[in-house]
Amino acid sequence: MKQIVIVSGKGGTGKTSITSAFASIAQNKILVDCDVDAADLFLITQPTILESHEYEGGKIAVLDPEVCTNCGICEELCRFDAISLVDGQTTISEFSCDGCKLCEIACPVDAIKMVENMDSRWFESETRFGPMIHAKLGIGEDNSGKLVTKIRDIANKKAKEQEIETVLIDGPPGIGCPVISTLTGVDVALMVTEPTLSGMHDLNRLIELAKGFKLKSYVLINKYDLNPNISDEIEALCLKEELEVLAKVPFNRDFVDAMVNQKTVVEYAPESELSKMLTEVWNRLEKD
Amino acid sequence: MTYKIAIASGKGGTGKTTVSLNLFYTLQKQLDQKIQLVDCDVEEPNINLFTKGELHSVSDVNIKIPVIDSDKCVYCGDCASACAYNAILFVKSISHIAVLEDLCHGCGACTYVCNQPDVIVEKDKKLGEVNVYSLENGNELVEGKIEIGSAIAVPVIGKTLKSTDENALRIIDAPPGTSCPVMETIKDVDYTILVTEPTPFGLNDLKLMVETMRKMKGKFGVVINRAGLGNLAIYDYLKEEKIELLMEIPFDKNLARIYSEGKIMVDEVPAIYEKYVKLFDKVKLNLDEANSYS
Numbered sequence: 001m002k003q004i005v006i007v008s009g010k011g012g013t014g015k016t017s018i019t020s021a022f023a024s025i026a027q028n029k030i031l032v033d034c035d036v037d038a039a040d041l042f043l044i045t046q047p048t049i050l051e052s053h054e055y056e057g058g059k060i061a062v063l064d065p066e067v068c069t070n071c072g073i074c075e076e077l078c079r080f081d082a083i084s085l086v087d088g089q090t091t092i093s094e095f096s097c098d099g100c101k102l103c104e105i106a107c108p109v110d111a112i113k114m115v116e117n118m119d120s121r122w123f124e125s126e127t128r129f130g131p132m133i134h135a136k137l138g139i140g141e142d143n144s145g146k147l148v149t150k151i152r153d154i155a156n157k158k159a160k161e162q163e164i165e166t167v168l169i170d171g172p173p174g175i176g177c178p179v180i181s182t183l184t185g186v187d188v189a190l191m192v193t194e195p196t197l198s199g200m201h202d203l204n205r206l207i208e209l210a211k212g213f214k215l216k217s218y219v220l221i222n223k224y225d226l227n228p229n230i231s232d233e234i235e236a237l238c239l240k241e242e243l244e245v246l247a248k249v250p251f252n253r254d255f256v257d258a259m260v261n262q263k264t265v266v267e268y269a270p271e272s273e274l275s276k277m278l279t280e281v282w283n284r285l286e287k288d
Numbered sequence: 289m290t291y292k293i294a295i296a297s298g299k300g301g302t303g304k305t306t307v308s309l310n311l312f313y314t315l316q317k318q319l320d321q322k323i324q325l326v327d328c329d330v331e332e333p334n335i336n337l338f339t340k341g342e343l344h345s346v347s348d349v350n351i352k353i354p355v356i357d358s359d360k361c362v363y364c365g366d367c368a369s370a371c372a373y374n375a376i377l378f379v380k381s382i383s384h385i386a387v388l389e390d391l392c393h394g395c396g397a398c399t400y401v402c403n404q405p406d407v408i409v410e411k412d413k414k415l416g417e418v419n420v421y422s423l424e425n426g427n428e429l430v431e432g433k434i435e436i437g438s439a440i441a442v443p444v445i446g447k448t449l450k451s452t453d454e455n456a457l458r459i460i461d462a463p464p465g466t467s468c469p470v471m472e473t474i475k476d477v478d479y480t481i482l483v484t485e486p487t488p489f490g491l492n493d494l495k496l497m498v499e500t501m502r503k504m505k506g507k508f509g510v511v512i513n514r515a516g517l518g519n520l521a522i523y524d525y526l527k528e529e530k531i532e533l534l535m536e537i538p539f540d541k542n543l544a545r546i547y548s549e550g551k552i553m554v555d556e557v558p559a560i561y562e563k564y565v566k567l568f569d570k571v572k573l574n575l576d577e578a579n580s581y582s
């Protein structure tokens with residue numbers, strides 16, 4: 001079994017469109033959408049949900065004002081500035097609470113209880129490309145890294161059971177917690193970037209992060225012709241970092257048009273240069 | 289004016305940073321007062337690439353994490369059960385205890401519950417930093433940035449916002465997504481501009497953002513970037529939900545090139561400058577209205 005992830009430091013580089021194109025090309029695979037914060041892959045793959053599970057995203061503190069004596073101990077202790085006096089009543093902000101439970105432990109009158117936050121869900125689905133595991137993170141929830149780990153575990157288990165060779169992962173943007181959870185244990189990463197100052201800067205930070213993991217990384221420059229000069233500089237950066245640039249993909253409206261039609265670019269324009277190019281890239285990723 | 293205006297988007301790459309920058313430069317031309325640009329996209333702060341200011345202060349963002357003295361520890365395990373993040377590895381049978389620093393959120397629960405004297409002391413762990421850059425006209429960029437490999441963004445965002453000037457008009461570039469870091473950024477702002485694009489992905493991510501805004505009871509409006517790409521479903525959605533469309537920026541390869549080179553559109557294209565002037569008029573109308581009620 002081989003785990004291949006498509007990542008991008010910066011959002012909006014075309015990562016999900018490219019992942020879905022690979023879904024059209026790859027044989028015997030399972031899809032995983034680890035961009036749990038802004039999951040979009042389902043818009044193209046149109047999954048039929050077979051099973052939907054609640055995910056215990058973590059707990060937050062809830063205070064009972066009937067019991068609370070406003071002694072101020074918890075407010076003093078909380079390091080997340082989540083507790084304050086509002087109109088004479090000690091109040092916990094659900095947006096700031098980190099779920100550490102120190103206030104619950106410290107409260108002398110037991111006015112605080114930790115309550116499960118059940119807003120997030122994860123799904124086992126079937127698509128025209130094969131099985132897919134995806135999730136929806138509850139609004140404003142933390143622990144997106146844990147949810148990522150969860151759905152990856154499920155996907156790996158399924159892959160083993162059903163002798164699936166490839167786990168194809170749509171990664172989250174950025175370099176933070178969910179990305180760290182996504183890169184852990186994968187075999188190959190394709191970093192999708194674009195020739196803008198921000199794109200180059202974010203790629204740089206992603207490359208630094210990836211060095212901490214045991215994986216083989218490649219780069220794809222999308223919309224390279226929007227600024228060929230910066231594209232050249234990205235190539236130079238990759239050369240210096242000993243990363244192979246597998247393709248320079250020109251700006252192409254087919255990506256958006258395919259998306260509007262709920263298709264992958266390979267389904268939408270199978271004979272196009274673009275589809276051929278992406279097929280070659282996929283063959284390389286698979287071979288490695 | 290001391291308003292705090294956040295620029296956010298459900299997904300990255302919709303042009304959030306572009307809108308923040310162009311709004312800032314538009315206001316810098318128009319207003320005679322201090323304005324701060326605030327970069328809360330702490331995983332990938334990019335504004336400095338465009339503003340090229342002079343760095344004048346750096347402060348670290350630290351949390352306090354425990355150090356356990358295994359000689360004095362009596363291996364009761366209280367700290368491990370108090371930790372909500374499984375950051376203390378405790379194996380009673382072999383008297384083993386260790387802090388897993390990457391998992392620690394620095395909440396202090398372990399230190400609080402340990403009833404043995406001096407077993408747990410705390411040390412600083414750096415999560416990131418807040419950098420302040422001077423720009424033209426006494427304006428500033430306040431930038432938060434996490435350390436590479438650090439998974440904890442919220443305290444860095446909190447400190448970045450606290451480091452801003454209460455007397456300045458603040459334009460805040462929020463991180464992408466709808467999870468904790470975004471909430472931390474927009475929970476105390478006066479108005480949020482949501483930036484999206486008219487594609488199915490853009491619409492889906494906008495819906496998540498609208499859900500977030502409504503849950504937080506924040507005032508907001510929408511900017512559509514790259515208008516002309518994709519389809520019209522987003523306009524129907526805005527109408528149905530009665531959400532104010534603040535501005536549209538057409539998709540244009542020339543604008544894409546200006547951005548890619550790190551240049552500012554309102555300086556290069558007068559028609560775009562006009563759009564931003566109108567954008568701020570609309571936002572200000574919303575803000576002044578809200579203010580006259582309270």
Ligand code: SF4
Pocket residue numbers: 100352353354367370371372373374375376387391392393394395396397398399
């Ligand atoms: S400070 Fe909090 S998160 Fe860190 S080890 Fe102690 S209890 Fe766990």
Ligand code: SF4
Pocket residue numbers: 356360361362363364365366367368385401402403404407408
């Ligand atoms: S609570 Fe204190 S004494 Fe008990 S195991 Fe933890 S560090 Fe050791």
